[in-house]
Amino acid sequence: xxxxxxxxxxxxxxxxxxxxxxxxxxxxxxxxxxxxxxxxxxxxxxxxxxxxxxxxxxxxxxxxxxxxxxxxxxxxxxxxxxxxxxxxxxxxxxxxxxxxxxxxxxxxxxxxxxxxxxxxxxxxxxxxxxxxxxxxxxxxxxxxxxxxxxxxxxxxxxxxxxxxxxxxxxxxxxxxxxxxxxxxxxxx
Numbered sequence: 001x002x003x004x005x006x007x008x009x010x011x012x013x014x015x016x017x018x019x020x021x022x023x024x025x026x027x028x029x030x031x032x033x034x035x036x037x038x039x040x041x042x043x044x045x046x047x048x049x050x051x052x053x054x055x056x057x058x059x060x061x062x063x064x065x066x067x068x069x070x071x072x073x074x075x076x077x078x079x080x081x082x083x084x085x086x087x088x089x090x091x092x093x094x095x096x097x098x099x100x101x102x103x104x105x106x107x108x109x110x111x112x113x114x115x116x117x118x119x120x121x122x123x124x125x126x127x128x129x130x131x132x133x134x135x136x137x138x139x140x141x142x143x144x145x146x147x148x149x150x151x152x153x154x155x156x157x158x159x160x161x162x163x164x165x166x167x168x169x170x171x172x173x174x175x176x177x178x179x180x181x182x183x184x185x186x187x188x
Contacts, residue, residue, distance in 0.1 A: 015045040023054055031062035049075045053085065060092055068092050083113035087122065094126060102126045117147035124156055133163040151182030 018041035025034035038055035045051060056071030069092045075085055090105030106123040110116060124139030140157035144150055154177030161170035 013040065013044075015041040015048060015051060018044070019048075019051045019054060022051075022058065026054070026058045026061065029061070031058050034058040035062065035064075047078070049079045052078075053088070056092075057088065060088070060095065065092055065096055069096075081108065081112060083109040083116055083119065086112070087116075087119050090119075090122060090126075094122070099126050099130050103130075115146055117143040117150055117153065120146065121150065121153040121156060124153070124160065128156065128160055128163075133160050136160040137164060149180050151177045151180035153177075154180060155182045 018037045022034040022037035022041065025031070025037060035055060035058050038051055038058060041051045042048065042055065052071050053075045056068045056075065059065070059071060060068035069089070072085065072089050072092060076089065079085070086105045086109035090102045090109065093099075093102035093105060103123060103126045106119050106126065109119045110123070113119070120139045120143035124136045124143065127133075127139060128136035137157065137160040140153050140160055143153035144157060147153070154173050158170045158174035158177060161167075161173055
């Protein structure tokens with residue numbers, strides 16, 4: 001692994017340590033600092049798809065969606081499809097309000113890994129936002145069938161059921177999601 005002198009005086013930074021620092025900074029929601037750490041790591045290992053993926057996630061969370069998409073597409077080109085990569089690409093498309101591309105990414109992830117509750121939930125969100133409440137319901141039901149303690153999927157299922165006119169079932173799903181610790185963005 002290539003190393004370089006740190007500006008902080010003599011210690012060596014490796015791509016691995018810079019990547020780990022970037023991941024810690026991303027977790028701490030210090031996205032611009034994380035991106036800078038990933039950039040330094042990529043200067044040492046330009047072809048490292050793991051670092052590129054992590055940079056893409058930090059860019060997405062920083063609101064730099066064009067850079068996030070470019071990073072994730074570069075990983076896709078270098079490594080090929082994986083469920084996690086397709087989920088990340090789907091999220092970037094979703095945040096750009098490209099629901100068709102987002103759904104296509106989630107559906108492809110599910111072809112590769114049918115028992116992926118997060119992909120089912122995210123697909124349900126896209127279908128819900130597109131107004132296809134029946135498809136959203138089916139996706140959320142699959143998510144909670146795979147992961148019974150998935151609070152967000154239960155709450156999302158409640159919304160789909162409500163839109164479809166299933167009040168009692170909606171209240172039951174909402175109660176289940178809240179019991180699991182789920183909370184609505186509006187504080188419910």
